[in-house]
Amino acid sequence: MSSRFSDITDSLLSASSLADLKSWPDTFDSEFGADKLTAITDHYREFLTDRTDIELDLIDQEWMSLKTKIYNSHKPSELSWNVVWETYGETHKNCLHMIDLLLTLPGSTAECERGFSQLKIIKTEIRNKLSSSTVSNLLTVQLNSEEVEDYDATQAIHHWLRVKPRRTRHLERKLTTLTAKDDNDTVYVENETELQDPALKATVEDSDSSDDSCYDSEESVVSSDYSDCDIDI
Structure with a gap:
């Protein structure tokens, strides 16, 4: 020694x-x-x-x-x-x-060992094509983030919605009751529930003009893409 x-x-x-x-x-x-x-x-x-x-x-x-x-x-x-x-x-x-x-000098190699353990969990045989930058970002999240029960995801969600246009129109309303299809096989919404989070609602409203693929401008129209909705015919 x-x-x-x-x-x-x-x-x-x-x-x-x-x-x-x-x-x-x-x-x-x-x-x-x-x-x-x-x-x-x-x-x-x-x-x-x-x-x-x-x-x-x-x-x-x-x-x-x-x-x-x-x-x-x-x-x-x-x-x-x-x-x-x-x-x-x-x-x-x-x-x-x-x-x-x-x-900044580590007092032991424990942090390095934790990093190697997390690396084995992240980069598996199935995920062996992850780039170095992606692995580095995932390791940073795993090693430095708060515990799941203490994490508040609100800021991350708002950031995700702001960084680029998202298809968030479907978040604006919760479908509660649907009527039968009309002659054009289009399903119309009778009742709707507005989004409760004001900040998220404002973000969604900003993106309305860029994404009208699922709803008509004059009345709420759900396209046939929503095939998983319960429809009362």
Whole structure:
């Protein structure tokens, strides 16, 4: 184990202890974290030089100021990085971006294992022609979505209806009673129930002009495509 993690004392792995506020000293130490922050900056320097929102020259200065303010107003072990960001993010964003990089490092391979398990469920022998982008999107949904019982689909439904024209005319009315066919084999509706959701109704009404394939403009006419409806002849 020692040979496998021989660089644990002077590497990014050691510097990652900065992200644990409970491991900070009880009292202010001007030298605390300076070398570790430098190791983090050096490790990610190639990536950070392409970022226009991070000024590397200000990181050390901001780090000293951030430590001073935290110890003057708080007890580090009782804080969270969300609170630190909300309180000092505007004036210390460069050094806090370094902490964010540490917080993205996985603590174990459990998340990877969950990803492999979900991949086997999604991409089966029957669905072996799924594209990489589709698999990636499905995995994102599976791994990051809320539980089914906690999920509110209203926003997703409205988005689905807005992104492009849909054949949603059939959602506008619920057929309750149908009369017999006339001489042209057309079925007429006697009673209708309006859609209850106002937001969905407004979306459906917007699409009425582009889809009149199932209803006549003057009276509600259901085409013979609705062969599964109960018809009282």
